[in-house]
Amino acid sequence: MLAGGGLAEAASLSTRLPPQRPPGLAPPVAPPAAPSETPQPAPSTPAPSASSCLRLLTEAGGNRVRPVRLERAPASPDCAVDEPVLVEALAPRHGGARGVVAFTPPVTLSCAMATQVWNWLDDAILPLARGHFEADLTGLQVGGGHECRRRNRAGAGPLSEHATGRALDIFAFDFAGGRRVTVEKPDGPLPERFLRAVRQSACGAFMTTLGPGSDAAHADHIHIDIQPRRSAASRFCQ
């Protein structure tokens, strides 16, 4: 799907496979034949108690976002997602008709994380896209929405921020006109500058930003999350 050699492609694909159950977690309640957290559309009538976060995100013109119910209780209570939403596309709110940014594949995120990504696209990424390529950003190739797993798929250790829907992995940026900038192999100095600027802006917008050069697990994507930290000054940016 993405440009790259066999190994890199395999690594990239593996991040999109159903999550592997960390051995320390409780046994599944049903045979693991299907992905355990397949998002299900919520009933068509919105819940009367929809939060202001959900209302803002799902009712904004152009956004294709809907509340979802996770199919079953998560394997671990620590994997619960606060106000899960399925994000198919986000539309910028400022600057007129700049189209929408489609997420491929659609990802399940917490409402708070989806909102933060929306703000970041609006404030930083769409202007950066125009500034670098004179083209609108039309899509993100993403992965790593909600998955109940440990960091870097290790068998032990802390749960990943993906477990709570508070993290997103971005593999590539798509632009009007057909240009694609992949995180793993930007083709030239301009895409490289764009990606550097993207990461710099992410460091201000999110609590954690990782990518190529951070470690082997992030060689082909940018990881962003809103993991709460002791203070805003303890953001993790590599």
Ligand SMILES: [Zn+2]
């Ligand atoms: Zn990640």
